[in-house]
Amino acid sequence: MNPIDLVVTVCAVLSPATCEEQHLVFNYSGSPRQCVMAAPPYIAQWVSEHPKWQAVRWRCEYPHPNDRA
Numbered sequence: 001m002n003p004i005d006l007v008v009t010v011c012a013v014l015s016p017a018t019c020e021e022q023h024l025v026f027n028y029s030g031s032p033r034q035c036v037m038a039a040p041p042y043i044a045q046w047v048s049e050h051p052k053w054q055a056v057r058w059r060c061e062y063p064h065p066n067d068r069a
Contacts, residue, residue, distance in 0.1 A: 001027035004035050005063040008043055010053040019056065022046065025063055035060030 003025055011019040024042060028035050036059060043055045 001029045004028040005061050008058040009056050011056050032060040
């Protein structure tokens with residue numbers, strides 16, 4: 001299994017114009033396209049733990065360790 005980055009755009013429930021990206025990194029053996037199809041349960045768990053946010057879109061990509069400082 002390889003790490004994959006599930007990038008979820010979330011917006012505040014009380015202020016829908018306030019949005020940000022959340023990065024959920026986990027091990028996944030499929031392609032980024034397969035990850036997108038398998039993502040809803042992970043997104044639902046995150047949203048249930050963060051009720052002030054709602055997920056509006058998501059994508060999967062391989063993590064780029066040099067992108068983060």
